[in-house]
Amino acid sequence: MMDRLARVAAPAATVLVFLLLWQGSVDAFHVSPDKLPAPAAILATIWHGRIAFASAIGTTLAEALIGLAGGTLIGIASGVLLSQVRLLERMFLPYLVASQAVPIIAFGAIIIMWFGNGISSKAIIAVYLSFFPVAVNTLAGISAIEPSEIGLLRSFGAGRLAILFKLQLPATLPAIFTAIRLGASLALVGAIVGEWFGATQGLGVVLLTAMFDYRVPQLWAAIVLTGATGTALYGLVVLLQRRIAWWQAEA
């Protein structure tokens, strides 16, 4: 109990001390709010614009979540496919890797032209960014399963489908979740970058307009909220992982 308390309290204390130092130095050295606003001022800005901010977060979070879900499904599907058909792995894995060398920025404009400036274009960018780690980890996880475990299932008369669903997929779930955690951050980046190319609402739009209008407290408020959204998204994945893939990989 004390241990759990300390695990929550200790990092919270770090943040509190950090915020106090921040607030204290801004006050003490009279730092201009155009350079760095004090935490209290940022909080006030957030509170003041809470309705607009909430709607922006809603939009961006929806884009990231749809993108992450799609990226996860496509990632698992392609990882499974490549793991089952050796020829497909040989044919496509190099290009899969190469695809990640192309910065999404290069494609952003095209994707907005093709899919419009609504939610779907951002979700597609988020899919593109988040599917890759999931695909790679799925493939690696399935390949790492001991042949003797597959042999055991075959000795029970299992075919490929039974081996896939009773051994390969469940055994790979922890690795898949590790990838989804990475994908969660990438999906949010994808959604925001997508908004920069063309959107009417969302955190990316708030960031851009605050920058162009030189509203620094507004900009900082958007930064803080983006961070909070990213943390929440990551936390959601961790929570799901603890519920679904809670076991430790055995030696």
Add this chain to the structure above:
Amino acid sequence: MASKIRVVGISKHYDVGRKAMRTLDDVGLDVGAGEFVTLVGPSGCGKSTLFSILAGLTAPDPGGELFIDGKRRALDHLLGGVAFMPQRDMLFPWRTVLDNAILAAEIDGVPRRVARERATRSLDRFELRGFAAHYPGQLSGGMRQRVALLRTFMFERDIMLLDEPFGALDALTRALMQRWLLEVWEANRRTVLFITHDIDEAIFLGDRVVVMSARPGRIKFDAAVPLPRPRSTGMVTQPDFVALKRQLLGIIEEESLKTFEAMNQPLATDA
């Protein structure tokens, strides 16, 4: 006793670099229906390879023959047809004790609900009562082995291949498990092939003890165990037991020495 499983002329080699490593050399074995045969031999003599071939998981070199119930069969005939328990328990950490136990039955097409009911009824006999909902990570080594054994027994085939199921257990747990296994086996008398490193275990459990030679594995020695059933702990000090043990120790020491010498030849080292 009618022959349940008979293999003739089973050989197996693996290509290691440009050299062929012969694992099994012309192995022949005949196991009667309901017989409990224990298989001993120095490590690396191909016992596990032989099991893998019998289970249909590994193809032997051409030329071998397999007979089941006196009928000639393809060499992979037993794939899905024997209850095979490998050395490691291979329990799935994401499945509960009960769901690990029904894995083989489930793959065999038994509906989950039916399989769970059957496994639940067996929990007592496998001394797992109260642990149905536990996960493998929460169990001791002996309990994990019993779950793996229950999984093997739930796959109802009349031939069982048990590869050193008690190898990782401490002496006391092992002795308890041996007596317990015999009790369970007496109840339905399936044909059992049982690999072990432990000569006492081989004699105590088996109707017959078969010794394999150092690599490449051959059948070196095959003797009936002159002890009545049911076996009891006191038998391990009987003259018949001790005489057979002395004989087996001699043969196995000779074979182990060959393995040891082969390992220490500077040109024949393998990683």
